[in-house]
Amino acid sequence: MKKDDLAINGGIKSVTTSFPWPLYEDTDVRAVAQAAQSGQWGNPDCGGLVAKFEKEFAAYCGTRYALTCVNGSVALRLALIASGVKPGDEVIIPPYTFIATATIVIEANCVPVFVDIDPDTYNLDPDKIEAAITKRTKAIIPVHFAGQACSMDRIMDIARKHNLTVIEDAAHAHGGEYKGKKLGSIGRAGCFSFQSSKNLSAGEGGCVVTNDEKLFDMMNSLRNVGRVKGGQWYEHHYLGCNYRITQFQAALLSQQLTRLAEQTKVRDDNGKYLNELLAPVAGITPLTRGHGETVHTYHLYIFRYDKSKFNGLPKKDFSEMLAAEGVPSFMGYPQPIYKQPLFQQKNFLCYAIPDDVDYTNVHCQVAEKACHEEGVWILQHAMLGTRKDMEQFVAAIIKIQQAANG
Numbered sequence: 001m002k003k004d005d006l007a008i009n010g011g012i013k014s015v016t017t018s019f020p021w022p023l024y025e026d027t028d029v030r031a032v033a034q035a036a037q038s039g040q041w042g043n044p045d046c047g048g049l050v051a052k053f054e055k056e057f058a059a060y061c062g063t064r065y066a067l068t069c070v071n072g073s074v075a076l077r078l079a080l081i082a083s084g085v086k087p088g089d090e091v092i093i094p095p096y097t098f099i100a101t102a103t104i105v106i107e108a109n110c111v112p113v114f115v116d117i118d119p120d121t122y123n124l125d126p127d128k129i130e131a132a133i134t135k136r137t138k139a140i141i142p143v144h145f146a147g148q149a150c151s152m153d154r155i156m157d158i159a160r161k162h163n164l165t166v167i168e169d170a171a172h173a174h175g176g177e178y179k180g181k182k183l184g185s186i187g188r189a190g191c192f193s194f195q196s197s198k199n200l201s202a203g204e205g206g207c208v209v210t211n212d213e214k215l216f217d218m219m220n221s222l223r224n225v226g227r228v229k230g231g232q233w234y235e236h237h238y239l240g241c242n243y244r245i246t247q248f249q250a251a252l253l254s255q256q257l258t259r260l261a262e263q264t265k266v267r268d269d270n271g272k273y274l275n276e277l278l279a280p281v282a283g284i285t286p287l288t289r290g291h292g293e294t295v296h297t298y299h300l301y302i303f304r305y306d307k308s309k310f311n312g313l314p315k316k317d318f319s320e321m322l323a324a325e326g327v328p329s330f331m332g333y334p335q336p337i338y339k340q341p342l343f344q345q346k347n348f349l350c351y352a353i354p355d356d357v358d359y360t361n362v363h364c365q366v367a368e369k370a371c372h373e374e375g376v377w378i379l380q381h382a383m384l385g386t387r388k389d390m391e392q393f394v395a396a397i398i399k400i401q402q403a404a405n406g
């Protein structure tokens with residue numbers, strides 16, 4: 001295989017399929033049209049189609065309550081604020097995640113404390129959590145990154161021991177399971193995103209699931225401008241906002257939810273198949289399963305790339321070549337969250353955190369290696385392909401390797 005054969009240099013692509021996303025059926029279109037025709041596009045009490053979807057999603061997750069809101073960031077923010085944190089409290093989070101997992105902590109007047117990830121899973125490393133706990137620690141936000149379950153038994157044990165709230169960031173994890181339990185249903189709250197790229201989507205949207213009635217009531221008030229049950233329309237008790245979703249979003253989500261389990265199974269099976277196919281490929285190591293996940297949602301299929309087996313080809317170049325071969329893929333985060341200018345310069349605008357907090361001193365080696373050298377993502381809609389598609393993904397990787405090694 002020569003360099004000229006690579007698709008990035010004008011050669012023929014390894015992958016012959018395209019992978020559209022979002023997917024929808026006539027029933028989705030009819031449901032949205034019916035919402036339009038109903039004349040009720042929004043519902044001030046989050047009733048109608050919103051209440052219907054919330055009931056369905058709670059049942060799906062196995063929780064008493066589900067509360068929708070405008071996006072996954074707000075879902076996390078509602079759950080954290082309603083959990084009763086106070087200004088200056090510390091919240092443990094991983095550094096290899098979307099920025100929202102951290103910014104919502106600042107927006108709650110709390111301090112994000114970064115704990116490194118496990119190199120085998122890219123999830124919060126349970127062995128490193130306790131060392132980061134101080135008298136001010138109040139919560140942990142484990143992120144089920146890519147849809148792989150965090151080590152929830154360990155995390156819940158630590159949380160019980162130190163009296164901490166656990167809020168699961170399940171933005172990647174709709175339908176994922178840990179030891180048979182739905183992700184999002186294990187901590188005090190679980191937060192989902194329905195943004196365009198997510199495995200369950202309405203373009204935008206978010207949801208918190210919980211079994212905790214008090215938490216639910218407070219979140220319900222906060223998403224509805226601080227109103228309370230039984231109160232008047234212009235009676236406001238808490239510092240909330242209008243975080244309600246529309247009936248259109250709810251109509252679409254109810255339809256999409258009917259297909260989630262089946263789609264999750266396809267992604268999970270394809271993930272296992274890719275693991276098998278990639279096992280003999282030098283320099284490519286898929287993240288390992290077997291940490292308690294009974295269903296992996298593969299919002300991302302992640303493998304570790306070792307450039308020494310690709311003649312020193314940098315990860316960025318490899319990722320661009322892979323995408324050009326037709327594998328919907330990406331090099332992932334360029335740096336851990338704490339390296340962002342936002343944290344390095346503490347550009348928190350009107351939000352303040354204590355002066356002695358300095359993110360220029362933070363170093364999470366595993367997360368840094370994942371960002372700079374190792375982590376490559378295949379995107380969830382590609383995981384809905386056939387076994388032949390998975391074989392073509394692997395052929396693309398081998399083609400790049402052969403070209404690199406000349």
Ligand SMILES: Cc1ncc(COP(=O)(O)O)c(C=O)c1O
Nearest residue numbers: 071072073098100171193194195
């Ligand atoms: C891990 C994680 N948490 C939270 C969010 C925030 O969700 P949203 O974009 O719906 O606000 C995202 C979104 O990409 C995410 O990937």
